[in-house]
Amino acid sequence: MRGIAYTRYELLRTFRNRRFYLFALGVPLVFYWLLAAPQRNNHNFANSGLSVPLYYMVGLAGFGTMVSMLSAGGRIAGERQAGWTRQLRISPLSVRAYFRAKVMTAYAMALLTLGLLYVSGAALGVSLPAQRWLEMTGLILIGLLPFAALGILIGHLVTTDSVGPVMGGGVSILAFLGGTWFPITSGFLHTLGPFLPSWWLVQASHAALTGHGWPARGWITVAAWTAIFSAGAAWAYRRDTNRV
Amino acid sequence: MRLASSRRGGRSSRRSAGPGETLSSITGGGSARSEGGIRVRGLAKTFRGPQGPIHAVRGIDFAIAAGETVALLGPNGAGKSTTIDMVLGLAKPDGGEVSVFGHTPREAVDAGLVGAMLQTGELIRDLTVREIVAMMASLYPDPMDVDATLELTGLSATAGQRTQKLSGGQTQRVRFAVAVVSNPDLLVLDEPTVALDVEGRREFWVAMRKFAAQGRTIVFATHYLEEADANADRAILMAHGRIVADGPTTEIKARVGSKTIRTTLPEADPARLVALPGVGSADRHGDAVILSCTDSDLAIRALLEQYPLARDIEITGGSLEEAFLELTSDPDVEEAEVMAR
Numbered sequence: 001m002r003g004i005a006y007t008r009y010e011l012l013r014t015f016r017n018r019r020f021y022l023f024a025l026g027v028p029l030v031f032y033w034l035l036a037a038p039q040r041n042n043h044n045f046a047n048s049g050l051s052v053p054l055y056y057m058v059g060l061a062g063f064g065t066m067v068s069m070l071s072a073g074g075r076i077a078g079e080r081q082a083g084w085t086r087q088l089r090i091s092p093l094s095v096r097a098y099f100r101a102k103v104m105t106a107y108a109m110a111l112l113t114l115g116l117l118y119v120s121g122a123a124l125g126v127s128l129p130a131q132r133w134l135e136m137t138g139l140i141l142i143g144l145l146p147f148a149a150l151g152i153l154i155g156h157l158v159t160t161d162s163v164g165p166v167m168g169g170g171v172s173i174l175a176f177l178g179g180t181w182f183p184i185t186s187g188f189l190h191t192l193g194p195f196l197p198s199w200w201l202v203q204a205s206h207a208a209l210t211g212h213g214w215p216a217r218g219w220i221t222v223a224a225w226t227a228i229f230s231a232g233a234a235w236a237y238r239r240d241t242n243r244v
Numbered sequence: 245m246r247l248a249s250s251r252r253g254g255r256s257s258r259r260s261a262g263p264g265e266t267l268s269s270i271t272g273g274g275s276a277r278s279e280g281g282i283r284v285r286g287l288a289k290t291f292r293g294p295q296g297p298i299h300a301v302r303g304i305d306f307a308i309a310a311g312e313t314v315a316l317l318g319p320n321g322a323g324k325s326t327t328i329d330m331v332l333g334l335a336k337p338d339g340g341e342v343s344v345f346g347h348t349p350r351e352a353v354d355a356g357l358v359g360a361m362l363q364t365g366e367l368i369r370d371l372t373v374r375e376i377v378a379m380m381a382s383l384y385p386d387p388m389d390v391d392a393t394l395e396l397t398g399l400s401a402t403a404g405q406r407t408q409k410l411s412g413g414q415t416q417r418v419r420f421a422v423a424v425v426s427n428p429d430l431l432v433l434d435e436p437t438v439a440l441d442v443e444g445r446r447e448f449w450v451a452m453r454k455f456a457a458q459g460r461t462i463v464f465a466t467h468y469l470e471e472a473d474a475n476a477d478r479a480i481l482m483a484h485g486r487i488v489a490d491g492p493t494t495e496i497k498a499r500v501g502s503k504t505i506r507t508t509l510p511e512a513d514p515a516r517l518v519a520l521p522g523v524g525s526a527d528r529h530g531d532a533v534i535l536s537c538t539d540s541d542l543a544i545r546a547l548l549e550q551y552p553l554a555r556d557i558e559i560t561g562g563s564l565e566e567a568f569l570e571l572t573s574d575p576d577v578e579e580a581e582v583m584a585r
Contacts, residue, residue, distance in 0.1 A: 005382035013370040083365030087422065090332050091383045092356045 003097030010105045024071060025113055028064030032056055032120055035181075040124045046183045050205055054128075057121035058205030059180040061140060062198060064117065065110035066147050066174065070167050072106035073151025077163040080156065095237065103148045110144055132211060139204035139213060143222055146197040149229035156236035174198040194218075197225040281461060282308040282331065282430065286340030289326050300326040302485040303340065308463060310345070310429070313456050315472035315493070316465040318482035324465040325363055327482070328434050331463070332360055344430060352430070356384040359428030361419050363435045363465070369408040373399055373418055376407055381425045388427040396451055397421040413444040420448065424455055431455065433464035437471065449475050469561070472496075503540035505547065508556040509533045520546045 014020060039045075039052040048055060079085050088098060114137065118126075128136075150170075158166050175181070177189060178198030184190050193199040200218045207213045214222075289301040301323040308314050316324045329335035331342050333349030344352035352358050367376060377394060381387035394400050397417045402410065410418065416439050423431060433452070437445045453475060456462050466472055472479045473493040481489040481496055489496050510531045517526035517535060522542030527534045537543040540559055547554055 006379060009371065009375060009379040009382075012375070013368065016370040079368060082368065083362060084368050086334060086362055087360075087365055089334060090353050090358060090360050090362075091380065091426065092354050092385070093383045094354075 003093065003100060006093060006097065007101040007104050010101045011108055014105050014109060020071070020109070024064065024068050024109055025116060028060040028067070028113060029116055029120060031063075032060045032117060035060075036121075036124055046185060048183045048185070051126070053121055053124035053126045055183065055205055057117050057124075057126055058136065058140075059202050061114050061117045062143070062178065062201035062204070063171070063175045063180045064113035065140060065144055066198060066201065067167075067171055068109035068113055069106045069144050069147035070151040070154065070171060072102050072109070072148070073153070073155035074163045074167050076102065076152060076155025077158055078160050081160045099152060099233075102152065106148055106151065107141070107144070110141070114140065132207075135207050135211060135213065136204050139207050140201060143197065143201040143204060146222060146225035146229050149226055149233050152233040153229055153236050156233065178202045195221065197222055280343065280346040281310045281312070282345070282463070283343045284327075284331070284340070287327065287330060287337050287342060288339035289323075289330060289335060290338050299485050301330070301337075304482075304485075304487050306480055306487060306490060308461060310461050311459050312478065313462040313476050314464075315476035315479040316463060316482060317467070317469065317472045317479045317496070318465075319467050321484075322482040323485040324482055325434055326485075328360075328362075328432055328463070328465060332358065332432060356386065356426060357429045358432065359423040359426040359430070360432040361423040361434065361436050363438070365419060367407040367410075367415060367418055367422075369406070371407055372404050373407065373410070373414075373421075374403040376418060377421050377425050380422045384426045386427050388425050390425065393421050393425040396424065396454060398447060398451065412439045413441065416440055416444070416448070420451065428460065430461045430463070433462070435465050435467070437466070437468075445471075469493075469496075503537050504560050505535040505537060505540060505543060506556075506558045506560070507533055507535075507547070507554040509551055509554045511553075512551060517547075520550070522546065 036053045036056040042052040044050070045052045045055045076085070118133070154163065154166055154170070174196060175198060177184075177193055177196055178200075179193060179202045180198070184193055194217060200214055200222050203214060203218060284304060284306050286303050286305060287301055288299075288303045291298045291300055304323075304327065316327065318324050326335060330337050331344065331349060333342075333353055342349055345357055347355070347357075349358075371379065374390065374394065377399075378390050381390055381393075391400075394403050397420050399414070399417055399421055402414055405414075407415075407418065416436070420433075420436065423433070436452075437448055440448060449471070452462070452464075464471075464476070476493055478491060479489075479493045479496045480487055508531050512528075512533055514526040514528050514533070517523060517533060520535075520543055522537050522539035523546075524536045524538045526536075535543060535547070544557070544559065
């Protein structure tokens with residue numbers, strides 16, 4: 001399995017990049033403590049039935065892991081610009097193994113973000129049975145699939161000059177509409193939200209409370225976006241064989 | 245499956261050479277897996293440009309035998325890089341076909357038979373030199389030893405440095421190491437010395453020739469006639485997407501022919517200088533005289549005999565650009581060009 005060694009080097013590279021720590025891990029943590037710590041004793045946030053520390057723990061886990069997944073794609077844009085993807089294309093590394101390495105690295109980053117937020121959540125009084133933690137984590141990891149594909153799609157479409165704004169803007173809008181920053185309980189945004197993959201990422205916190213997981217609609221939405229972004233990523237990869 | 249087994253055969257024959265033997269005694273090029281060499285037939289590629297189609301490669305044919313070192317020579321825009329991209333399977337030809345050791349480019353790449361140093365390309369950051377070479381080695385079925393590769397490419401001393409902290413010359417060496425660590429039967433180098441200074445170039449070609457001596461097939465693109473002359477068995481000269489000459493570099497040089505004599509000769513009359521044997525034309529710029537020669541050996545003897553006071557004499561070979569003008573104004577080529585339109 002030649003792709004495994006490649007994945008190992010991808011991980012090594014990722015965890016040597018200090019800017020990654022600062023933004024992908026630091027920003028969600030700072031937000032979490034700023035938002036959740038002052039209201040740590042609010043146990044029914046905006047009538048959602050969730051405590052503030054739990055709500056924001058999952059909301060920011062969604063945000064932080066989304067950043068992790070998409071930034072893996074952003075690095076593809078850099079590697080394309082550097083001509084590195086062309087170098088890889090003249091090696092026996094298969095496309096599948098290349099993307100698997102990218103997605104596994106992204107998930108490793110996401111798991112680290114999750115771990116830090118869980119520790120912070122526990123410090124602010126979030127207390128759940130072990131099974132609920134696992135269910136919630138499972139839902140978040142599944143909910144990240146569309147973002148893994150979206151990251152690759154963006155990485156093959158944009159240049160390094162524009163990848164920052166595209167990622168920053170995209171994450172902000174998706175996080176806002178998904179309910180990362182505050183619960184969206186009514187109005188147009190409440191109608192729109194469930195059509196977005198980021199909404200279901202945040203909804204994983206309900207699973208933590210009820211143990212019911214997503215309704216069918218959540219699974220369908222996540223599956224549909226995964227299919228759409230994957231098809232887009234495959235298309236973008238194929239059209240991207242020329243010199244940049 | 246046939247490919248895999250024939251490859252193993254080639255490998256064992258190369259490996260059987262002991263450490264005491266010299267590199268040139270190892271002949272991997274004749275192994276079964278590199279049979280057939282490289283064949284290119286009717287290859288064509290057109291790009292869409294803002295001012296209409298750009299015919300980058302206009303139907304070229306050539307064959308390279310296993311073990312040969314061939315220079316793809318031509319100025320910028322001749323179609324060298326596009327040809328290389330098609331041989332590597334990075335670009336899809338609009339017409340014609342490429343076969344690499346009897347396989348399609350993609351099959352040859354997937355089997356790990358091909359290593360290449362592309363024209364543009366930086367290194368990914370946050371890895372050391374040794375790590376990036378080891379990472380690439382991990383992708384191939386039968387890579388070269390990482391330490392031996394670092395040694396060959398002169399990187400042993402910089403093995404521990406991060407890739408983002410290297411100089412331009414060091415980066416180029418790492419790119420070369422990345423290409424050769426795959427232990428390829430075919431090594432393709434697209435303008436490998438562009439970023440190097442004079443010393444760097446010299447060292448690069450020493451390393452390349454050492455590698456070539458192991459019986460590899462090597463194709464490199466360059467726009468320097470001297471590089472082709474010094475390092476290749478044969479040159480394929482390209483201009484405007486066509487092959488205008490293909491043969492031993494000495495033959496190409498002879499075809500390029502014309503040399504120039506420059507000298508300081510205040511009192512000479514250009515009309516009399518043209519009459520000297522071997523001189524095609526004469527120009528005067530102040531005190532300097534420039535003679536374009538059909539035979540520079542004859543011309544210099546006659547010049548010194550008739551003008552013993554001539555000083556600051558320089559004889560220079562024709563530049564590739566001149567060669568081009570000469571070869572592309574060949575009536576056959578011009579006719580072909582007209583027909584292509």
